[in-house]
Amino acid sequence: MSAVTRPSERTRAPRLHYAWVVAAVALLVLVGSAGFRSTPGLMMDALHVEFGWSHATVAGAVSVNLTLFGLTAPFAAALMDRFGVRLVVVCALLTISVGAGLTVMMTESWQLILCWGVMVGLGSGSMAGAFATTVTGRWFAARQGLVTGVLTAAGAAGNLVFMPLLAWMVQTQGWRTAVVVVSISATVVAVPVLLLMRERPSDLGLLPYGATEAPEVPKVEGSAILRSLRVLRRSLTDRAFWLLGSSFAICGATTAGLVGTHFIPAAHDHGMPVTTAASLLALVGVFDVVGTVASGWFTDRFDSRVLLVSYYGLRGVSLFLLPQLFAGSLQPPILAFIIFYGLDWVATVPPTIALCRREFGADAPVVFGWVLACHQIGAAVVAGLAGLARDSFGDYDLTWYAAGGLCAVAVVLCLALGPGISRPTPPPTPADAHHEATPRAAVTAD
Template identity: 85%
Template sequence: MTAPSEPARAPRAPRLHYAWVVAAVALLVLLGSAGFRSTPGLMMDALNAEFGWSHATVASAVSVNLTLYGLTAPFAAALMDRFGVRLVVVCALLAISAGSGLTILMTQSWQLVLCWGVLVGLGSGSMAGAFATTVTGRWFTARQGLVTGVLTAAGAAGNLVFMPLLAWLVEGQGWRTAVVVVSLCATAVAVPVLLLMRERPSDLGLLPYGATEQPEVPKTEGSAILRSLRILREAAGSRSFWLLAASFAICGATTAGLVGTHFIPAAHDHGMPVTTAAGLLALVGVFDVVGTVASGWFTDRFDSRALLVTYYALRGVSLLVLPQLFAGSLEPPILAFIIFYGLDWVATVPPTIALCRREFGADAPVVFGWVLACHQIGAAVVASLAGLSRDRFGDYDLAWYGAGGLCAVAVVLCLALGRGTPAAAVPAAVPAPAAPADAEPQVTPRAVTPAD
């Protein structure tokens, strides 16, 4: 008598879900892009000494960079849907490499605007928050808030890695050496993107991490630009969009626009060496990593609106007291500010992304791209205004007090957002019901649970 044959088994999934590999590559890209954007603030005094360019002139290049960084984000999200994440990110890294490298040839301020403002702005904008939103949305069902927090924290960690090195290069070897290092690093980061980045879990026969069924892939036919504009038109009819956009514009104004651009020259005005000030700004990155990852964890469990109200209120208080804390050397009060402010630096991103997902569903990456555009426009405006204030009054005090007042406005805007269901952690995948005994065995993608 012939022994009955064993039923066919589904292929065993690897212990490490490939989503974590994709997240690691995204983390590397975002680490680098943060470091690339931080360089103009380090070069401000060096360019002033060599070319005689004022703080406002150099800040104008930063403003262009920040504006394009924001305006590129929603189109980049649509381009990633249309042409693939890998192609868009590699082109963005090469644009950063070209823009940074070409600055060694500049002799006029408009060339700084073209290279660092336009090319680096377009490149870094293509790897902005919409990139992190796209990666987490495609590859993760469980742990979305936590992974978003980790990827967002990569911006702070990038400052931690690059700021001290670039400050040392600017001080010891000259600003041209620093920009060449940035150019080479941008090219090097493109290599793991080419080798390891994949578009969707289905390309590898997998489900998103923690999913029980394959999600529907949105249609991407037609112009990516028109799709981005269509989504903007639809989102603009929502009150929530404008509240999120306005509050996030204040977030950009009080972080990248003011502190990220002007903290180093402001500290230098009080006698602090540039390398010491750069080290403090890098230290902000250390605590921002902790704060942003924690914010992602909180976002999976608590009301995102309440989190934003708390973050903006605490940030406003810290900025109001900052002018009294500057000194020519490291003192406990300025270190306390760095720790307190660092924990809050970009903690706003995970709950803002969660609110975009809650309100706009599958279009959330593009919608968040437009919200991020407002973030960067706010940063650009304040970067220029703070530079003009410094040239006019001889210090940054007015800029710090004004930023504290803006945070109070952000608190009011977030309170006006409708209360929604807290973003609860996604449960582990539930096993599918057993098939009838006489059913044909089928091989299907295996859902990987958070336990993997």
């Protein structure tokens, strides 16, 4: 009788849920996307020397890239619902590959804007926060916050992995070698997406990780672009969208727009060498990974509103103190700011996504895409205003204080969201009836 196989042994579930395979592929994609997007800044001097293009011209291509990165996200989320994650991501990676590869033959500045601004911007924007939101929402019922944090941290990890390598290539092998490597890498990353990415757990006969029953799969038909616009139209009538979008615009303003763009020249104004300031900014990325993963873990366990209030409040205090921390050399106070600010850099993303899920249910990926667009617009506006302030007043002090004040506004906005409560779901319009999601009142936070 000892040779008889027990029924439990025959039906034992695999130790590794396939959701983790999908998450690993998504992590690879997001790491690569972040590294590909950052390359033009490394080529700025080389392009200036070879073509005589001004730094403003090259920066213009970067601005187009950043704008499209934000505005593409909500449409990409709808396209993923309509045509599938795998197809959209593969097309996005190939768009990056072609855009980067064509720059090898460019001779005019408009070609840089077209290739790196438009094509790479559209490709990388298709794999922005909406991609992570879609993957975690479909494949994970438990650990959503943690997985979202890890995937969000992939952006910082991509810069850490690619930027030193690409910078070395630009200096030693020339900028064309660097862009060829980017083009080939984007194509290579598409291979595991084709082989391993699956749309939903039900495709493999599985439940989402941590789920006890199969979720309803909404039917999605019609135009993905029109769906994105319909979701935006409905969201604009919702107070929660305005609160989330406004607070996330402040997030972008006080990170990528201000610190990411102006920290190095501000430190140099106080006598710090540019190389030292650049190293400090790179160190932000190291602690960004730790902080964002930790924030995802917290999001699974604590009220997302409380987390956002804490993050924005502490960020505001640090920005108020920053003008007094600058020095001509590396000192413990500025190093402490870098460590703290790195931990807080994009820690806001997991709880913001969780609140989008709480408020908007299955439309959350598209809604978060529009919220991310607010983030990028906030970053773009403040990046320009901070430069004007520096030209007008001779230093950046006022911008740091103003940014601290903006963080206080973000705290008020997050408090105004209120706790999660059941709210009636508006009746679907005929155009949306075929893809309406589960009622928002039935959706809870992570």
